[in-house]
Amino acid sequence: MTEAVDTTAALEAPVSADAIWQSATKVCRITDFLPAPTAEGLLQRAVSAERDDLLPARVRGNHLDTRTRSSLAHRGFSAPELLTAIDAVVGQVERVLGVSCAGTRPAFTLNVHNDGDFYRAHQDVSPHDVASGLAAAKRVVTFVYYLHRTPAPFTGGALRMYDSALPLNVHHDGLRREDCTYRDYAPDHNSVVFFLPSALHEVMPVSCPGGGHANSRFAINGWLCRTDAS
Numbered sequence: 001m002t003e004a005v006d007t008t009a010a011l012e013a014p015v016s017a018d019a020i021w022q023s024a025t026k027v028c029r030i031t032d033f034l035p036a037p038t039a040e041g042l043l044q045r046a047v048s049a050e051r052d053d054l055l056p057a058r059v060r061g062n063h064l065d066t067r068t069r070s071s072l073a074h075r076g077f078s079a080p081e082l083l084t085a086i087d088a089v090v091g092q093v094e095r096v097l098g099v100s101c102a103g104t105r106p107a108f109t110l111n112v113h114n115d116g117d118f119y120r121a122h123q124d125v126s127p128h129d130v131a132s133g134l135a136a137a138k139r140v141v142t143f144v145y146y147l148h149r150t151p152a153p154f155t156g157g158a159l160r161m162y163d164s165a166l167p168l169n170v171h172h173d174g175l176r177r178e179d180c181t182y183r184d185y186a187p188d189h190n191s192v193v194f195f196l197p198s199a200l201h202e203v204m205p206v207s208c209p210g211g212g213h214a215n216s217r218f219a220i221n222g223w224l225c226r227t228d229a230s
């Protein structure tokens with residue numbers, strides 16, 4: 001039996017101008033993504049990265065900003081086996097996220113978080129990038145593939161995905177970060193996540209008291225980027 005609902009009162013009440021509208025951000029997450037020996041091989045390459053190749057990670061626009069981001073990045077790291085696997089699932093990712101990756105090319109770095117490292121809340125593409133025609137504006141999909149020794153030699157380091165919120169994505173006034181709901185994703189070894197680069201996200205601080213490069217939280221983080229031709 002359906003009950004009649006009186007909506008008159010609701011219609012007469014004005015919608016609060018301060019209301020924050022939130023909706024869960026879509027994330028495709030795949031665990032045990034690569035065959036275990038392939039993941040192990042990638043981890044070994046990450047562990048044996050040359051010290052000289054690891055430079056302080058930069059924020060969008062190629063700036064060093066240690067209050068926003070603390071980690072090391074290896075820009076020349078190669079991971080063809082990961083790219084092949086991403087290619088194999090891109091159709092499903094497109095369907096879930098509602099974008100087309102046709103004509104895109106991957107660009108990525110190996111990111112290394114150790115004790116005390118973090119990456120504060122940010123977007124991989126902002127409306128400003130698009131307005132200014134910055135290279136980041138070509139990012140169509142973000143991917144992050146995680147690697148670490150097992151059991152994890154660190155704690156923390158979750159990927160925090162904030163729910164999309166109005167007015168957050170329109171203008172920043174009036175919306176405090178504390179008001180935003182979110183979901184945390186564990187950076188489990190051999191798992192990968194895909195999301196839209198406009199989504200607000202954060203790497204929670206990593207605790208790795210013993211330090212040591214080999215004990216780091218490794219992530220191959222990149223984007224499927226529109227090419228000039230696409």
Ligand SMILES: O=C(O)CCC(=O)C(=O)O
Pocket residue numbers: 111119124144158159187201202203219221
């Ligand atoms: O390592 C992660 O979980 C995400 C890193 C990230 O957001 C980035 O490099 O833009």
Ligand SMILES: [Fe+2]
Pocket residue numbers: 122123124201
């Ligand atoms: Fe990011």
